[in-house]
Amino acid sequence: MTAEKKPVPHETELSKPYWDAARQGVLKIQKCSNCGTVRHYPQLVCVECYSREYGWTETxxxxxxxxxxxxxxxxxxxxxxxxxxxxxxxxxxxxxxxxxxxxxxxxxxxxxxxxxxxxxxxxxxxxxxxxxxxxx
Ligand SMILES: [Zn+2]
Known part of the structure; x- marks a missing residue:
């Protein structure tokens, strides 16, 4: 019997910056460009102001x-x-x-x-x- 391998996360355009930083050993989270609210896990829309504009910040x-x-x-x-x-x-x-x-x-x-x-x-x-x- 072949040992099962762990599932691999499905990397998306939205989550790619998270995974790129993780491979460098860095935890990055999203920061809303409109109101500055930070969020994690990667989401398309700000949970506070619903803006779709965001950047990434190192924790x-x-x-x-x-x-x-x-x-x-x-x-x-x-x-x-x-x-x-x-x-x-x-x-x-x-x-x-x-x-x-x-x-x-x-x-x-x-x-x-x-x-x-x-x-x-x-x-x-x-x-x-x-x-x-x-x-x-
Ligand atoms: Zn916001």
Whole structure:
């Protein structure tokens, strides 16, 4: 039996700047050119003023833990060997929330507000996976 490979994200014109930055190890988010509101994940329209004009801005790298779940069951066979793992919802310093893996901490030490940093970890497909770890 052939081992299953992880699914590869479908890169679009809208998300390409995110993935280009991720491959360089940088988390970039969109910034509305009209009102300055930042947003993540990539979206076509500003969530505040509905403008379609936007640029991209690099995040500070500072964030805090908003919530988490511990995956005990694989939604895809290619993730089975990594169980259990922590999926985190994180408040970026800039305001938006981001989702990612959380590593470098045991489940009993998790707490809301925990300071985090990010890195991008390439999976076997070369996909840069947003990964958080405790700061300091
Ligand atoms: Zn706006």
């Amino acid at each position: 500070s790298g500072k964030s805090t833990l908003h919530s988490w779940t511990i995956a005990h069951h694989a939604f895809h066979a290619a993730f089975r060997d990594e169980l259990p793992y922590i999926l985190a919802t994180v408040d970026l310093e800039e305001g938006p929330r981001a989702l990612g893996r959380l590593v470098g901490i045991e489940a009993q030490d998790l707490k809301i507000g925990l300071p985090l940093r990010y890195s991008f970890v390439s999976d076997e497909n070369g996909t840069p996976i947003l990964t958080f770890h405790p700061a300091g």
